[in-house]
Amino acid sequence: MKKFLNSPDTLLEESLDGFAAAHADVVVAGDERKFIRRRKLSRGKVGLVSGGGSGHEPLHAGFVGLGMLDAACPGHVFTSPTPDQIVAAVEAVDQGAGIVLIVKNYEGDVMNFDMAAELTDGRCSTVLTDDDVAVERSTYSTGRRGVAGTLIVEKMVGAAAEAGTPRDALKTLGEAVNRRTRSMGVALTSCTPAAGKPNFELGENEMEMGVGIHGEPGRRRMALASARSIAEEMLGAILGDLAPKRGSEAILFVNGFGATPSIELYLLYREAARIVEAAGLRPVRSLVGSYVTSLDMAGASITVSLLEGEATKLWDAPVHTAALRWGV
């Protein structure tokens, strides 16, 4: 376990301080680093608040800024933020139009965001993401897990919020985007928290198909396969679930888990693009990079999000965050 680190106890706060300093034009850290929020809030806009365990950077703090989130609450590594953190974020960014909470479907997150919603007197609506088709139940979740597709929900709901959409409609939109967004991941290596041992063990020639973003078990442990056959298995599951009409337009998102270099992610993108095209989809928007990670895990996920209704316009709308930026 070799990391850039002073002490495991101070990793999170030091990293957050570095993040806030590097992106001081866009964000500020809240008191006691309970949350990262936008530097400039807009009076009358619905606020978007997300968060979750750390170790998935740039998710979520890297998506705070114009056109995306208003605040993100970082829990300790792979640990939900506390209700206290979430309430503080809601208080800090509510501009009179209420808040939409975007929550990945893990039991701890759901519980703590629900508690924060109760403590803030009806000012919050919740969108739950559960885009991972790998398993129906996992170590930390009942029902499907929320993974990389959460980025797409945050981008589209963020764009709509920026355009003045009211809270109820944002919740409806977020749930619709989540339903047409599906993901699956594979781990080539485990991940190792700063304080401890690898989260799980993988043999020299093994991979975990359908892995979760905390290293939770997926569908099966299997021998390392070619990029092509990995992409085929993941997209078989995704497209089987989405059952898109031929000719549908989609975002194709290949996401690295933290330790996979971009030369490999682009190779995987090529395989994925060929497969979705052969299935009659048109990948008219793409995203390739390490956006929803699992510390230092080598591995990747593939996400397909169908572009229906206003979705393309919402995806293309200006965004200015630490990790996603265009149009501004």
Next chain:
Amino acid sequence: MKKFLNSPDTLLEESLDGFAAAHADVVVAGDERKFIRRRKLSRGKVGLVSGGGSGHEPLHAGFVGLGMLDAACPGHVFTSPTPDQIVAAVEAVDQGAGIVLIVKNYEGDVMNFDMAAELTDGRCSTVLTDDDVAVERSTYSTGRRGVAGTLIVEKMVGAAAEAGTPRDALKTLGEAVNRRTRSMGVALTSCTPAAGKPNFELGENEMEMGVGIHGEPGRRRMALASARSIAEEMLGAILGDLAPKRGSEAILFVNGFGATPSIELYLLYREAARIVEAAGLRPVRSLVGSYVTSLDMAGASITVSLLEGEATKLWDAPVHTAALRWGV
């Protein structure tokens, strides 16, 4: 060695095809994938062409687009592109105002870009980058190596070219930016090409201080140290060399080598920012991410670039490439 791969023999071409497909709005691949070029060229603008061995992605193809490079020539992994590739790129992007070649100081690159310059009848000027303060001579270089600071040279010369600056002035600018840009790197692990063994060996508790981006030896092999003391050693060397005036403004760039997650890069940024501020510098611009990589190496480099003259304006100018985008 676990990678997303079909065959080591087809890795590069498949990855380039994926890159060109994912960013088809910005780039196109040349015949036989000799180069990646901008989709839209501007008549009368000086063309910027760079390139080098693959394995450093997103450098250089990820920096092709508005406000940065016109073309990038990818050699095989850690191998210079051929003169034939570079000539093809020059022919493809020359819009009547000549070409500036931006070349990292490695013997193979220098030789092949020089040969291409000779073969194109005086249409090319060359800017050589050698920002790595670690060593004065290395496995593949005489004199200092060109590393992560090359990105900053490409950005600033690219912005000036976009603004209509002529070829001679671009060469002068590029050399000036290179002189005030200094870098140093450290490896926590080796890197492993698809076809082979790790490039070098590092013990369980060792790091290579001053490593090159191909895993070339640096200043010394030493026991893993804290992020703070790593940053102190690297910035001691960088600031000792730059000898900046107190109060100078600078870009502070923390670059991951491929397998280092962003939670660690931001922690390192925090340490670096504190050190440069204590030395009287003002890090008014920042960049944190894996931009100039060494395949799957865990490690990072720190670059300081002094913002003199028009440099801040050139850095802030719009850029639209696969890996860097703002203002558009």
